[in-house]
Amino acid sequence: MSLVVVGSVAYDGVETPHGKVDRMLGGAATYISLAASYFTPVKIVAVVGGDFAEQDMELLTSRKIDVDGIERVKDGKTFFWAGVYSADMNDRTTLQTDLNVFADFNPKLPQSYRSAPYLLLGNIQPALQSGVRQQMNGVRFTGGDTMNYWIKDYRGELLETIKDWDFLLINDSEARQLSGDGNLRRAAAKILQMGPKILVIKRGEYGAVLFTKEFHFMAPGYLLEDVFDPTGAGDCFAGGFMGYLAGKGFTPDTGKMDWTELRKAVIYGSVMGSFCCEKFGVDRFRTLGRGEVEARFQEFKTCTEF
Numbered sequence: 001m002s003l004v005v006v007g008s009v010a011y012d013g014v015e016t017p018h019g020k021v022d023r024m025l026g027g028a029a030t031y032i033s034l035a036a037s038y039f040t041p042v043k044i045v046a047v048v049g050g051d052f053a054e055q056d057m058e059l060l061t062s063r064k065i066d067v068d069g070i071e072r073v074k075d076g077k078t079f080f081w082a083g084v085y086s087a088d089m090n091d092r093t094t095l096q097t098d099l100n101v102f103a104d105f106n107p108k109l110p111q112s113y114r115s116a117p118y119l120l121l122g123n124i125q126p127a128l129q130s131g132v133r134q135q136m137n138g139v140r141f142t143g144g145d146t147m148n149y150w151i152k153d154y155r156g157e158l159l160e161t162i163k164d165w166d167f168l169l170i171n172d173s174e175a176r177q178l179s180g181d182g183n184l185r186r187a188a189a190k191i192l193q194m195g196p197k198i199l200v201i202k203r204g205e206y207g208a209v210l211f212t213k214e215f216h217f218m219a220p221g222y223l224l225e226d227v228f229d230p231t232g233a234g235d236c237f238a239g240g241f242m243g244y245l246a247g248k249g250f251t252p253d254t255g256k257m258d259w260t261e262l263r264k265a266v267i268y269g270s271v272m273g274s275f276c277c278e279k280f281g282v283d284r285f286r287t288l289g290r291g292e293v294e295a296r297f298q299e300f301k302t303c304t305e306f
Contacts, residue, residue, distance in 0.1 A: 002041045003246040005033045005239075006107050006132050007122020009046040009070065013082030013096070014280060016089060018228045024281035025056045027079065028122035028145070031232035034285045035239025035272040036120070037063040038293055039247035043113050045069035045132070047105045049076040059286065068110050076101035089230055090204065109135045118246040120238060123147050126154055126161040133164060140251045143167030143198075143242055145235075151177050163195030166252045169238050171202045184209065188216070197252045200241065200266065202234050210266050215259060219266045220304065222274035222296070229280045233273040240272030241265045264297075271296045 007029030013022050029046045036042050043066040052072065060067050079102035082095045107128060114137050121129040121144035129144055136142075142165050150158050151174060162168055168191065172184060178194075179187035184201060188211040191199050199211040207221040244265045250258065271293055278284045 001118060001246050001249055002043055002113075002116040003036055003118040003120060003243060004043045004045065004069075004109070004113050004116045004132075004136070005029050005036065005120050005122065006045040006129075007032065007124060007235075008079055008102055008105075009044070009048050009052070010079040010081060010102070012231060012281065013080070014229055014231055015084040016227075016229050016280075017085070017087055018226070019280070021229075021280045023080075024283075025059065026081070026232060026281055028232075028235045030060070030282060031235035031276065032120060032122060032239035032242075033060065033065050034063055034282055035236040035276070036243030036246070037065050037239075038272070038288075038290055039240070039243035039268070040118070042066065042243070043069055043110075043116060045107050045109060045113070047071040047073060047101050049078040049101045050074040052078050059282065063285070066113075069113055071108070073101045078102075083231075085230070089227055107132050107135075114138070117141065117251075118242065120144065120242045122235070123150075126150055126158040130157075130161045130164075133161075140253065141166050141242075141245065143169065143238070145169050145238060146174065146178075148174055148177055159194060165196045167198040167200070167242070168196040169200045169202065169234075169241070171204070171234070175199075175201045185216075189213075197257070198262065200237075200269075202237060208237065208266060208270060210262060212257060212262070214257075217259075217263050217266060219263075219270050219300075222270055222300065224274060224277055227277045230277050231281065233276045236276040237269035237273040239269075241269035243272075244268040267297055267300050268293075271300065 008027035010027035012026035077100040080098040085092045117140040119142045123145045179190040181187040210217045
């Protein structure tokens with residue numbers, strides 16, 4: 001079933017211990033959409049400038065991603081971010097952030113998008129996320145991401161937004177900040193009282209933990225021999241997680257959620273995040289096949305069974 005993805009399409013400049021790329025395709029909506037497209041049809045909503053390269057648009061369409069929702073501002077420039085990662089790649093320093101056309105981004109969904117049953121909101125201002133949700137007339141499952149900036153400076157707006165979400169994805173420090181509790185289990189319980197039925201807390205190289213009010217599930221991180229670039233890995237996790245559930249027609253409004261499908265979704269999210277790290281930017285998705293995705297899913301299963 002169709003998944004609408006809203007967020008940034010950008011260019012990134014990244015330096016890691018494995019090298020440096022001055023300008024490459026990035027942005028949360030890009031990573032989410034590419035990862036999700038292996039499981040379900042995707043419709044993307046974003047804004048780019050006149051400098052956005054045709055070959056980058058072709059990469060999206062080659063994955064059968066519907067790009068009618070990408071607004072192009074011909075006399076503007078695409079959002080640009082640059083950063084450098086630490087030696088162990090657990091930390092990064094932002095060197096440059098040019099919002100450009102993204103500064104005035106006000107998502108407007110094409111009519112053909114508004115009846116889609118699945119919606120994944122990338123890391124944008126909570127009021128904009130809420131505005132997108134209000135444009136959807138047939139949505140059955142809404143999920144999204146946020147960050148420390150929105151939690152700190154837009155808390156009231158954020159709480160009003162996420163109370164209508166089915167799924168929230170944040171990292172461990174954001175979970176502690178949002179809940180006001182340093183213990184992740186207690187933090188998760190408090191966040192689930194805020195509205196979301198499903199919470200996934202990302203823990204970087206240590207994996208992820210999924211929480212509902214009934215159970216929790218812990219998944220390890222995939223052990224890569226070389227991590228070339230972790231940029232976008234969390235967004236690819238979100239795309240794999242939501243894309244898998246959309247492809248299965250999963251909804252959390254049936255009174256009893258399918259725990260097996262949620263567990264599988266976490267693993268597929270981890271799989272897609274791991275592939276993202278194997279090359280710079282989105283380059284791994286230029287050659288990645290569904291067979292490789294399934295093989296890594298089975299490897300996860302083999303390594304965690306007992």
